[in-house]
Amino acid sequence: xxxxxxxxxxxxxxxxxxxxxxxxxxxxxxxxxxxxxxxxxxxxxxxxxxxxxxxxxxxxxxxxxxxxxxxxxxxxxxxxxxxxxxxxxxxxxxxxxxxxxxxxxxxxxxxxxxxxxxxxxxxxxxxxxxxxxxxxxxxxxxxxxxxxxxxxxxxxxxxxxxxxxxxxxxxxxxxxxxxxxxxxxxxxxxxxxxxxxxxxxxxxxxxxxxxxxxxxxxxxxxxxxxxxxxxxxxxxxxxxxxxxxxxxxxxxxxxxxxxxxxxxxxxxxxxxxxxxxxxxxxxxxxxxxxxxxxxxxxxxxxxxxxxxxxxxxxxxxxxxxxxxxxxxxxxxx
Amino acid sequence: xxxxxxxxxxxxxxxxxxxxxxxxxxxxxxxxxxxxxxxxxxxxxxxxxxxxxxxxxxxxxxxxxxxxxxxxxxxxxxxxxxxxxxxxxxxxxxxxxxxxxxxxxxxxxxxxxxxxxxxxxxxxxxxxxxxxxxxxxxxxxxxxxxxxxxxxxxxxxxxxxxxxxxxxxxxxxxxxxxxxxxxxxxxxxxxxxxxxxxxxxxxxxxxxxxxxxxxxxxxxxxxxxxxxxxxxxxxxxxxxxxxxxxxxxxxxxxxxxxxxxxxxxxxxxxxxxxxxxxxxxxxxxxxxxxxxxxxxxxxxxxxxxxxxxxxxxxxxxxxxxxxxxxxxxxxxx
Numbered sequence: 001x002x003x004x005x006x007x008x009x010x011x012x013x014x015x016x017x018x019x020x021x022x023x024x025x026x027x028x029x030x031x032x033x034x035x036x037x038x039x040x041x042x043x044x045x046x047x048x049x050x051x052x053x054x055x056x057x058x059x060x061x062x063x064x065x066x067x068x069x070x071x072x073x074x075x076x077x078x079x080x081x082x083x084x085x086x087x088x089x090x091x092x093x094x095x096x097x098x099x100x101x102x103x104x105x106x107x108x109x110x111x112x113x114x115x116x117x118x119x120x121x122x123x124x125x126x127x128x129x130x131x132x133x134x135x136x137x138x139x140x141x142x143x144x145x146x147x148x149x150x151x152x153x154x155x156x157x158x159x160x161x162x163x164x165x166x167x168x169x170x171x172x173x174x175x176x177x178x179x180x181x182x183x184x185x186x187x188x189x190x191x192x193x194x195x196x197x198x199x200x201x202x203x204x205x206x207x208x209x210x211x212x213x214x215x216x217x218x219x220x221x222x223x224x225x226x227x228x229x230x231x232x233x234x235x236x237x238x239x240x241x242x243x244x245x246x247x248x249x250x251x252x253x254x255x256x257x258x259x260x261x262x263x264x265x266x267x268x269x270x271x272x273x274x275x276x277x278x279x280x281x282x283x284x285x286x287x288x289x290x291x292x293x294x295x296x297x298x299x300x301x302x303x304x305x306x307x308x309x310x311x312x313x314x315x316x317x318x319x320x321x322x323x324x325x326x327x328x329x330x331x332x333x
Numbered sequence: 334x335x336x337x338x339x340x341x342x343x344x345x346x347x348x349x350x351x352x353x354x355x356x357x358x359x360x361x362x363x364x365x366x367x368x369x370x371x372x373x374x375x376x377x378x379x380x381x382x383x384x385x386x387x388x389x390x391x392x393x394x395x396x397x398x399x400x401x402x403x404x405x406x407x408x409x410x411x412x413x414x415x416x417x418x419x420x421x422x423x424x425x426x427x428x429x430x431x432x433x434x435x436x437x438x439x440x441x442x443x444x445x446x447x448x449x450x451x452x453x454x455x456x457x458x459x460x461x462x463x464x465x466x467x468x469x470x471x472x473x474x475x476x477x478x479x480x481x482x483x484x485x486x487x488x489x490x491x492x493x494x495x496x497x498x499x500x501x502x503x504x505x506x507x508x509x510x511x512x513x514x515x516x517x518x519x520x521x522x523x524x525x526x527x528x529x530x531x532x533x534x535x536x537x538x539x540x541x542x543x544x545x546x547x548x549x550x551x552x553x554x555x556x557x558x559x560x561x562x563x564x565x566x567x568x569x570x571x572x573x574x575x576x577x578x579x580x581x582x583x584x585x586x587x588x589x590x591x592x593x594x595x596x597x598x599x600x601x602x603x604x605x606x607x608x609x610x611x612x613x614x615x616x617x618x619x620x621x622x623x624x625x626x627x628x629x630x631x632x633x634x635x636x637x638x639x640x641x642x643x644x645x646x647x648x649x650x651x652x653x654x655x656x657x658x659x660x661x662x663x664x665x666x
Contacts, residue, residue, distance in 0.1 A: 096514035183429050308421070
């Protein structure tokens with residue numbers, strides 16, 4: 001479903017906090033804070049992820065020059081059961097809270113929800129957030145870390161990171177002109193260690209539907225970023241779209257940007273924090289500087305749980321899209 | 334945060350499907366469908382909950398006289414890890430999907446998100462949903478059902494039920510005039526078998542803040558319904574609000590409506606489906622008939638997980654509010 005922001009919605013501030021492995025990657029110098037301790041000084045990984053979210057919010061408030069009580073809406077989520085990392089992360093902050101869950105598509109989902117709330121005039125501003133932590137995700141979805149399970153070549157590495165964005169009507173930098181809410185796509189993939197393959201068809205559908213709805217072509221955009229398809233999912237995405245005569249030459253995947261291939265991350269990065277930190281520390285800076293004037297940000301989510309995987313279910317997936325443009329593009333309208 | 338719907342948003346259709354214990358309760362004759370088999374004909378409880386959601390959506394489409402491809406947005410969630418019941422429940426339907434999670438406050442959350450999307454002109458219509466299943470919740474949060482654990486008197490019984498609502502600009506019946514997005518409140522309650530106590534302060538804050546923001550009094554409403562505080566949470570809510578000179582004489586709790594006290598449900602009903610089925614089968618019919626002209630629907634959520642409870646964490650809670658009025662009240666504006 002194409003969501004048109006009548007007035008455009010600015011992303012006037014952005015913040016990202018990440019972990020050690022992310023700091024060792026190509027974006028290492030671009031985060032607002034790096035924590036070299038997986039525990040972020042806490043007793044357990046779940047609290048660590050909450051602490052990471054709290055710190056990201058603090059960076060965001062500092063950069064947006066707002067106090068917590070001035071934030072009119074906070075919408076976000078993470079991968080932990082019942083999105084407790086987010087609920088505990090914002091515990092103590094006074095903002096109104098809408099908890100979201102679309103797995104690794106949550107970053108685009110939260111930007112869309114905040115965008116509608118701001119553009120519709122319901123709130124003056126909103127903060128959109130998404131996060132993941134390697135250790136909470138491994139323990140929850142896969143095996144205990146101490147078990148030292150061998151990873152398959154199709155597996156992806158969950159990013160330890162949180163991205164937060166301040167969304168309001170005015171402000172320079174980057175703005176959201178429209179977006180697309182995707183629907184659930186399920187091609188019957190059951191391998192929970194190959195989520196790129198599960199998510200690629202959802203990404204393809206959302207991109208294809210969006211191009212049709214806006215009567216535009218892939219090459220009209222400086223870049224089309226997917227969330228965390230990884231190398232296998234990215235190849236599949238291109239293959240699927242090529243059958244529809246969409247040649248995705250300007251495609252990049254956040255899971256391929258956040259780590260270098262030498263980092264032993266199998267098929268690339270993933271996690272609800274993957275697209276979030278890459279958007280905050282790599283994509284938006286490019287758009288703000290005008291290096292890329294119009295981009296599509298397509299976050300993809302694999303809607304499985306540990307139980308559904310054990311029960312042998314397939315992996316339904318979803319992809320949401322946000323068009324982000326340099327603020328000068330706004331005047332051209 | 335007060336959310337004002339500029340044009341008001343109609344709840345033009347509603348549907349509820351519930352289980353056997355709910356059918357034995359006071360609302361037994363009011364549901365669109367009752368399934369006497371906990372498995373809903375499926376292999377496991379998780380699939381059963383998805384099947385229940387699917388059936389509720391089918392009833393809703395029938396009553397709203399819309400086809401699946403005409404639904405422009407579906408926003409909802411449930412209590413299962415990664416809200417898989419909802420993701421799998423809508424798998425195969427073509428609607429755009431925003432997954433939500435605010436525990437048992439999800440029903441009000443989804444109505445608010447759908448309300449903003451419709452009232453802001455982003456979509457023409459939307460379906461809001463929330464569900465829970467006794468067996469999936471017991472297994473996930475507490476002990477295996479076969480273990481036969483003794484329940485404490487403060488415990489609540491998770492409703493097996495799903496409520497879905499069709500939201501659009503026009504239509505008779507009931508409409509949403511405004512709402513309130515609550516923030517996280519945590520008074521340090523750590524007892525996961527006493528969630529009424531954990532959620533009562535959040536409900537109190539949202540009600541109190543809403544009355545201030547709208548400059549209205551509790552007695553201005555025909556009824557103030559809370560989601561699933563149960564008997565203990567309800568008493569606490571009244572006690573807290575009385576200290577602020579708010580006398581909640583017209584309060585009723587969905588957890589107290591859905592079961593009779595003879596049904597051995599300890600402190601009452603609970604679950605993300607509790608307020609959903611009571612709204613669909615009891616509250617909205619009253620408003621549609623004009624028996625109650627203006628009511629407040631306040632769904633309350635305990636934002637814990639099984640892990641957070643085992644880790645000894647407190648239970649942060651949230652409450653969202655929707656004001657629902659008889660359609661004739663709209664003309665008085």
